[in-house]
Amino acid sequence: MRVLLVEDDRLLGSALAGGLKHAGHTVDWFQDGVAADAAVAATAYDAIVLDLGLPRRGGMDLLREWRARERTRALPVLVITARDRIADRIAGLDAGADDYMVKPVDLDEMAARLRALERRRAGEGTPVIALGAIAIDPAAKAVTRDGTEVPLTPREFAILMALAHRKGYTLSVDQLRNALYGFAEDIDSNAIEVHVHNLRRKLGRGVVETVRGFGYRIGQA
Numbered sequence: 001m002r003v004l005l006v007e008d009d010r011l012l013g014s015a016l017a018g019g020l021k022h023a024g025h026t027v028d029w030f031q032d033g034v035a036a037d038a039a040v041a042a043t044a045y046d047a048i049v050l051d052l053g054l055p056r057r058g059g060m061d062l063l064r065e066w067r068a069r070e071r072t073r074a075l076p077v078l079v080i081t082a083r084d085r086i087a088d089r090i091a092g093l094d095a096g097a098d099d100y101m102v103k104p105v106d107l108d109e110m111a112a113r114l115r116a117l118e119r120r121r122a123g124e125g126t127p128v129i130a131l132g133a134i135a136i137d138p139a140a141k142a143v144t145r146d147g148t149e150v151p152l153t154p155r156e157f158a159i160l161m162a163l164a165h166r167k168g169y170t171l172s173v174d175q176l177r178n179a180l181y182g183f184a185e186d187i188d189s190n191a192i193e194v195h196v197h198n199l200r201r202k203l204g205r206g207v208v209e210t211v212r213g214f215g216y217r218i219g220q221a
């Protein structure tokens with residue numbers, strides 16, 4: 001997933017960004033509310049990890065605004081905050097947070113909560129995603145074909161997840177690139193095509209379809 005992390009504490013932010021990357025996500029980290037809002041306006045994120053106490057613009061204010069906008073209304077937001085008072089938690093949830101963690105944040109727990117948000121967003125109740133003969137386990141980052149494990153690179157896995165979560169929809173090369181790479185990363189213009197080619201070779205034909213002139217999709221297999 002492409003995740004926006006908004007946290008002004010440098011030490012904590014750096015630890016959380018590292019933890020998210022380790023969990024296989026692409027992370028953009030911003031340290032104030034105004035920069036975070038600009039990033040959300042420019043980028044299609046899959047989830048946001050949001051601190052509430054932020055310089056320039058508070059997290060609660062951002063959350064209310066994102067929920068009011070059509071494009072970000074359903075975007076999964078995991079709020080993290082030092083404020084452990086019940087009233088703050090309730091206010092955060094009422095403002096539209098999908099989940100809540102109180103600092104200190106455990107990295108494994110954060111990764112698990114993001115996986116749960118990702119599943120809920122995709123409308124899946126079960127942790128393993130089945131696509132015909134292919135089964136994807138997001139927690140284990142494991143893919144099997146007819147029960148046999150298929151080793152994928154992190155990028156291939158990320159592309160497969162992005163397509164699997166939007167089964168039946170076509171994603172353009174730009175949308176996949178956006179889902180996979182952060183702002184700071186310089187990428188080869190046909191990197192996505194190369195990853196898709198390798199993914200097909202490993203998964204077999206017919207799983208990832210090409211929609212000529214538009215992009216790629218996973219059908220209703």
Ligand code: CA
Nearest residue numbers: 008051053054
């Ligand atoms: Ca803070």
